[in-house]
Amino acid sequence: MSTLLPTTIVGSLPKPAWLSEPEKLWSPWRLDGAELAEGKRDALTLAADVQRHAGLDIVSDGEQTRQHFVTTFIEHLTGVDFENRETVRIRDRYDASVPTVIGPVRREKSVFVEDAKALRAQTDKPIKWALPGPMTMIDTLADKYYGSREKLAWEFATLLNQEAKELEAAGVDIIQFDEPAFNVFFDDVREWGVKTLERAAEGLHAETVVHICYGYGIKANTDWKATLGSEWRQYEESFPLLQKSTIDTVSLEAHHSHVPVELIELLRGKNVMVGAIDVASNDIETPEEVAATLRSVLPYVDADKLFPSTNCGMAPLARDIARDKMIALAAGAEIVRAELS
Incomplete structure (x- = not known):
């Protein structure tokens, strides 16, 4: 990207109250049929609009058309x-009722x-789309x-690559x-996880990102942390392992986490998407707080490879809080951009 310190959100944004129950993760839809299809598309338009007005450089869909970041993709598979x-x-953290694989998985x-x-x-800016990892x-x-x-x-991974x-x-x-x-199954990551992720990204000309977080601000995650x-x-x-992989960018948590910032040095040479916004808190960061987080990582990542972002998705937050956090992210990045230039 030509912009220095291009800003973006990692994943989800809160949905409008007319689409699903607010401030609740994986809330059921409040519409159905043709009204639901129209409502999802309207919400996507609003999500793109709020990101543009906040001053973000890369725009995403805010996951407005999906109920869950993993199962919405799986629902469409045979x-x-x-x-x-x-x-x-x-993730060795909490119990959940999940669907069952009963035959060959296919994407029709x-x-x-x-x-x-x-x-x-909706936009001439670069756009980003998130998919669940294998x-x-x-x-x-x-x-x-x-x-x-x-x-x-x-x-x-093969189906994700097709998508x-x-x-x-x-x-x-x-x-x-x-x-x-x-962040949990380290033996699997070493033995086949990175190789399988590379299969999902194989042959793409688009920039590829892997996002590894400590989760939404829900009780199961905060208790684990x-x-x-x-x-x-x-x-x-x-x-x-990722530093040696074919994946272009690694997305990680930083602000208000206990991740030692020097670990970012292990990614030297890769693009790094650094979380400068805490999604597990309603407190709105100041632009200076965002700038301080970005300055703290610059010894470990080249400025032209730093992408300021959120720690994770913001679906459980109130819409005005998510909006103000994005505004702070853009303003904080602008402070550091000015210092660097």
């Missing part, structure tokens, strides 16, 4: 039974391309068919894969 559900442990048509075309029509997908399912986490993840190529053809400039599971001690060093496991 081989997965949403009626036959089982309770599984998600694109899931997000029409939405991506609608977003492309390892995080398999951690959100019960498998009764493949009998191998690696094999199922590889199948998902990503269609998104690229629709005008998406940056494709992000969300892999919070990379309270057990991690004074330093969160989980990134130490995946960063050296």
Whole structure:
């Protein structure tokens, strides 16, 4: 990108109250049928508009047309039974009722391309689209068919690659894969996780991002983070592997986390999307706080490879709080941009 310190959100934005219950993660839709389809598209337009007005440089859909960042993609695949559900442990953190893989997983048509075309029509700025990562997908399912986490993840990676190529053809400039599971299953990451992620991104000309976070600000995540001690060093496991990978950009948490900032040095040479906005708090950062976070990482990442962003998605927040946090992100980046130039 030609802009120094291009700003972006990582994933979701709050949905309008007329579309789903506000300030609730994975809230059911309040519309159905044709009204739901129209409401989703209207919400996507509003999300693009609020990002532009906040001053962000890269615009995303804010995940307005999906209920859940993983299962919305899975719902469109064959081989997965949403009626036959089982309770599984998600990322070794909390129990959830999930659908079951009962046969070969297949993608019969694109899931997000029409939405991506609608977003492309909203702005001349670069646009980014998030997809679930293969390892995080398999951690959100019960498998009764493949009998191998690696094999199922590889199948998902192939389907994600098909989707990503269609998104690229629709005008998406940056494709992000969300892999919070990379912060938990370190042996899998080493043995096949990075290789499978590369399969999902294979052959793309669009910039590729992997987002690895400590989760939304929900109780299961905050309780887990309270057990991690004074330093969160989980990134130490995946960063050296990702530095050698074909993925262009790594997205990480920084502001109000206990991640030692020097771990970013392990990614030297990659683009780094640094979270300068805390999504687990209603407190709105000042531009100077954002600038301070960005200054703190500059010894470890070249300025032309730094992308200021949010720590994670903002779906559970109030819309005005999310808006003001984006305004602060853009203003804080502008402070540091001016200092660098």
